[in-house]
Amino acid sequence: MNSSRRKFLLTSSGAALGTFYATGLAAATEANGTEVEFTELDPTTVASGLSTGSPIPLRQKSIPGFLSEKQLGIHHKSHYGGALRGYSALDARLQSEATFASDALGSMLRARVSKGNSVVLHEIYFARLSEKANKPEGDLAAMIRKRFGSFDKWEADFIAAGKSAAGWALLVHHPINGKLYNVASDEHAVSVLWMASPLVAMDTYEHAFYVDYENRKAQYVEKFVEHIDWQAVQSGSI
Numbered sequence: 001m002n003s004s005r006r007k008f009l010l011t012s013s014g015a016a017l018g019t020f021y022a023t024g025l026a027a028a029t030e031a032n033g034t035e036v037e038f039t040e041l042d043p044t045t046v047a048s049g050l051s052t053g054s055p056i057p058l059r060q061k062s063i064p065g066f067l068s069e070k071q072l073g074i075h076h077k078s079h080y081g082g083a084l085r086g087y088s089a090l091d092a093r094l095q096s097e098a099t100f101a102s103d104a105l106g107s108m109l110r111a112r113v114s115k116g117n118s119v120v121l122h123e124i125y126f127a128r129l130s131e132k133a134n135k136p137e138g139d140l141a142a143m144i145r146k147r148f149g150s151f152d153k154w155e156a157d158f159i160a161a162g163k164s165a166a167g168w169a170l171l172v173h174h175p176i177n178g179k180l181y182n183v184a185s186d187e188h189a190v191s192v193l194w195m196a197s198p199l200v201a202m203d204t205y206e207h208a209f210y211v212d213y214e215n216r217k218a219q220y221v222e223k224f225v226e227h228i229d230w231q232a233v234q235s236g237s238i
C-alpha cells in the first residue's frame, strides 16, 4: 500500500505520535499545537473496496484461540462483501441519477453512508487482528497512558464499550484536539465524531462472533483485546 506523509498540528498530546491511519484530513490549526507526522493513505492507490470495488482478501483465514476459519469466512464474505456490494450499487445509482428526486432518495443517501462506513470499518477490523497479543509502543502508547491513565485502564474502558455496543466499539483519534476516544456505536454510521480516524475497530454485531461464541458476547469482546495488532494500527494497515 502506498501512503504519503502529511504534518498535522495536534493539541494537548504533548508527545509526538507515531504513524497511523489518518484519511485525507486537513491540518488542524489549534494554537499551541504539537506538530506531528502521520501516515496518510493515498486514496488513488489504497486497496480499499471503496476504491477498487473488490473486497480486500482476508489476511488471516483463522486466528487460533479466537476466531475460526468458518467464523471469519462467513463474516468476510457475507457481511463485509455484502456491504461493499450494497455500497457500490447505491453509489453507482446515485451517481447516474444525480438529479433524481423521490421519496427514496433520502433513504438511499443514508444507506450509502452506512454501507460505506461498514466497508471501511470491516477493512480495519480484519487488517488489525493478530494471532499473538502485542501492545502499542512509543508515542501512541504514551498518548493512551496520558488519555486513559494506563493501557490497562484503556483496555477495561474499551471492553466496556464493546459490551455496550450493538455495532462497533472504536478507538479513534481526533485531529482537531489531538485526543483519543473510545466510542460505542450501535450502527455503522452513528456515534461518529466527525473527522475522527478509527485506529482500532471491534465488530460487536452478532454476525462477528455467533458461529464461535453463540450468545457469549462478553467472551468474544474480552478476547478481542488480546488479538489487536498494534503494529498494524501504528502503520495504518487496511
Ligand SMILES: [Fe+2]
Pocket: 075, 079, 080, 122, 203, 205, 207, 208
Ligand atoms: Fe461485521
